[in-house]
Amino acid sequence: MNVFDSLGIALTALRANTLRSILTTLGIIIGVASVIVMVAVGTGARSEVDRQIASLGSNMLVVFPGSTRVGGRAGGAGTRLPLSERDMQALREKIPGVVAISGLLQGTGPVVYGNANWTTSLMGIHDQFNEVRDWQVIEGRGFTANEVKTAARVALIGKTVADKLFNGGDPLGATIRVTNVPFQIVGVLDSKGQNSFGRDQDDVVMLPMTAARGRIVGRSKLVNDNVGNVHVKFDPGTDLAEAQAQMENLLRQRRSIKPGTEDDFNVRNLSEFMRARTSALTTMGWLLAATSAISLIVGGIGIMNIMLVSVTERTREIGLRMAVGGRRRDILMQFLVEAVALCLLGGLIGVAIGVATATGVALSAQWPILIAPNAILMALGAAALTGVVFGFFPARRAAHLNPIDALRTE
Amino acid sequence: MDLSSRADEVIAARPSSKPLIEARDVSKIYTVGEQTVRALDGVSLSIQLGEFVAIMGPSGSGKSTMMNLIGALDVPTKGAMELDGRNIATLSSDALADLRNRTIGFVFQQFNLLARTSALRQVMLPLLYAHPRPADAEAMARHRLEQVGLKDRMDHYPSQLSGGQQQRVAIARALVNNPKLLLADEPTGALDSKTSEEIMALFCTLNTEGITVVVVTHEPDVAEYAKRRVLFRDGHVVEDISQPGFMGRAAE
Structure with a gap:
């Protein structure tokens, strides 16, 4: 009697x-399915977060001007002191490890080319913005320092805007009207896809900071050289926590904030923020892993139970x-073999359900479907092992029956 | 003593050769709670190749215990039990399984066919457990099914067969390994009288073809077919006589 005979009988x-x-096999099915989903969702989410971190730019800190808080009451719009060109200049000069720095003003507005028009996201930037955010210009060129200084009427456009306005034509050198002011397109930006909130990052027109100021966001009453959020890229070897503390100190001094009062700005490490979200996902992953382990154990006990019934029935x-x-x-x-076959059967059903669920989750979350063959093999292996462990006791009982008593059983 | 010496005479009268089954002063003692039950009490019995023996006795006489020993399903508490020249008390569980596989074909009262398994597969079953495994298992099984008259029932399941046909499948299964001994336990107990006659006639035919047949039964009608009758009572052989048997009577 070989394994194939046994398999046939089983x-x-x-x-x-x-x-x-x-x-x-329900327990096994659930256990295996959750292993597959766990691994697929885990790797999918992680790759999505990695992609978002990469799209933000690495080794980067962002300074947001915040509102003041007085006695627990947040001040309104006019109370917040924007960051200025001079703040930026100070950061560039006094903080060690700064590689590139840029302000970012954001707004929305209509852009027009010939008969085509499109309302899009407008950004006012400095010439180093593309470097800070790892956001390359794939056609044409980026802004020069001089263009930013002189408020040149030049623009960079994203892929979506290029498609909407030019419909396949060459946008380089063309003149578009942004809020009724003509700008010449000097570059097309690399495609970045959606950001973490699902917004299309390629639906954008970038203008030099100086040309954008006052057009896409109103001029600040407090400073006339508002630069919005300041994005700072550091040398890869820089300790970002250290740099963050230095920046906070510098800005507190510059903005004359008394000791003991809150900052009226925030320095944030966005990739850390993203990673924190990943770690939440990892925790969820461990919970799912625990669920699958428990499912497999409960499923295994079910298998043992039914195998004992089977042995009794077939005495x-x-x-x-x-x-x-x-x-x-x-x-x-x-x-x-029967117990293992039962578990593997449940395992295969579990794999089918798991793959379907993982695909569904990936599609709805719009991240890549990553179903690792390793995870499937691991899950099936775990199912087979469950069969061996929990099938052994019933099988041993069967093997040690006395043939005379077994034959006499009704 | 008188009876066992008489059994010796019967054996001595046969042509001398190594007996297929030889029990020498065999006892089987069970302990049930604090009581000890002597199911067999110093039995000596010898069965030669080619015999057709009916083992009889009321329930509790020890005939089933004797059958288990002959079938190598159990070993004696005392005494020597030799099957085909091998003392079963000295054999391991695996060796006993192989001995049963090679030497003995079992036929049971309740047929003991596997559910949802075709007649052909039923008959092939002992070959699956054979060492070495025959290459032409299916042909051997087909041959035996033809021999018991089930040529056109090979793919039928037990549920599609009559009681007599099921017992024929079981007999084909018992024969498939070319055993020396066909050991039947109340083979007609679940059959009507006409089918019983057919099955017993089949045993007689097989016996004339050379196979040793041992039938355990409490029905005198069935025992009539055998050429030798061994009667058990209270763990002893109380009668061991030769008789003409079915073939002998048919010849009269």
């Missing part, structure tokens, strides 16, 4: 009780097999 036995077999058959020459190990193997 499948016949399982087919005889199809419903019972499937119900028995005469076992007696007969022994009478015609079946050795103990043949009987042991037969029931062990």
Whole structure:
């Protein structure tokens, strides 16, 4: 009697009780499906977060001007002191490790080219913005320092805007009207896809900071050289926490904030923020892993239970097999193979459900479908192991039946 | 003593050769709670190749225990039990399984066919457990099914067969390994009288073809077919006689 004979017998036995077999393997099905979903969602989410971090730019800190708080009451719009060109200049000069720095003003407005018009996101930037955010210009060129200084009427456009206005034509050198002012397109930006909130990052027109100021956001009453948020890129070797503390100190001094009062700005490490979200996902992953482990154990006990029932039901058959020459190990193997086959059957159903669920999750979250073959093999391996562990006791019981008693059983 | 010496005479009268089954002063003692039950009490019995023996006795007489020993399903508490020249008390569980596989074909009262398994597969079952495994298992099984008259029932399941046909499948299964001994336990107990006659006639035919047949039964009608009758009572052989048997009577 070899394994294939045993497998044939096992499948016949399982087919005889199809419903019972499937119900028995429910624990295994859930366990395996959750392993697959866990791994797929985990890797999918991580790759999505990595992609977002990469799209933000690495080794970067962002300074946001905040509102003042007085006695727990947040001040309104006019109370917040914007960041100025001079603040930026100070950061560039006094903080060690700064590689590139740029302000960012954001707004929305209409852009027009010929008969085509499109309302899009407008950004006012400095010439180093593309470097800070790892956001390359793939056609044409970026802004020069001089263009930013002189408020040149030049623009960079994103892929979506290029498609909407030029419909496949070459946008380089063309003149578009942004809020009714003509700008010449000097570059097209690399595609970045959606950001973490699902907004299309390629739906954008970038203008020099100086040209944008007052057009896309109103001029500040407090400073006339508002630069919005300041994005600072550091040398890869820089300790960002240290740099963050230095920046906070510098800005507190410059903005004359008394000791003991709150900052009226925020320095943030956006990739840390993203990573924190990933760690929440990792925690969820561990919870799912615990669920699958428990499912497999509960499922295994179910398998053991049903195999004990099966051994009892088939006592005469076992007696007969022994009478015609079946050795103990043949009987042991037969029931062990049956338990493993049952678990693998549940495992395969679980894989199907898991893959379907993971695909659904990936599609709805719009991240890549990452179903690792390793995860499937691991899950099936775990199912088979469950079969061996929990099938062994019933199989041993079958193998040690006394053939005379077994044959006499009703 | 008188009876066992008489059994010796019967054996001595046969052509001398190594007996297929030889029990020498065999006892089987069970302990049930604090009571000890002597199911067999110093039994000596010898069965030669080619015999057709009916083992009889009321329930509790020890005949089933004797059958288990003959079938190598159990070993004696005392005494020597030799099957085909091998003392079963000295064999391992695996060796006993192989001995049953090679030497003995079992036929049971309740047929003991596997559910949802075709007649052909049923008959092939002992070959699956054979060492080495025959290459032409299916042909051997087909041959035996033809021999018991089920040529056109090979793919039928037990549920599609009558009681007599099921017992024929079981007999084909018992024969498939070319055993020396066909050991039947109340083979007609679940059959009507006409089918019983057919099955017993089949045993007689097989016996004339050379196979040793041992039938355990409490029905005198069935025992009539055998050429030798061994009667058990209270763990002893109380009668061991030769008789003409079915073939002998048919010839009269």
